[in-house]
Amino acid sequence: MxxxxxxxxxxxxxxxxxxxxxxxxxxxxxxxxxLKDSKPVTIQIAGxxxxxxxxxxxxxGQIINVTSTQFISAVRKD
Numbered sequence: 400m401x402x403x404x405x406x407x408x409x410x411x412x413x414x415x416x417x418x419x420x421x422x423x424x425x426x427x428x429x430x431x432x433x434l435k436d437s438k439p440v441t442i443q444i445a446g447x448x449x450x451x452x453x454x455x456x457x458x459x460g461q462i463i464n465v466t467s468t469q470f471i472s473a474v475r476k477d
Contacts, residue, residue: 401427401473409463410471421476422461430466432473 422434
């Protein structure tokens with residue numbers, strides 16, 4: 400389902416709000432995805448009307464469980 404070395408846009412629930420961020424797949428063994436270390440990226444909290452909710456975060460080697468209730472979706476970005 401996921402391709403190693405490809406960039407994806409992830410939608411997840413963090414702290415009760417939907418967040419969006421991008422990451423490159425380092426490894427994938429269902430149900431776990433390991434992302435490559437990333438430089439700080441800007442994420443936007445979906446559904447927010449206030450621009451202060453846009454923050455910058457880095458995800459060093461983040462591991463995502465695609466069967467988790469916090470995982471919403473991932474779309475490949477070319």
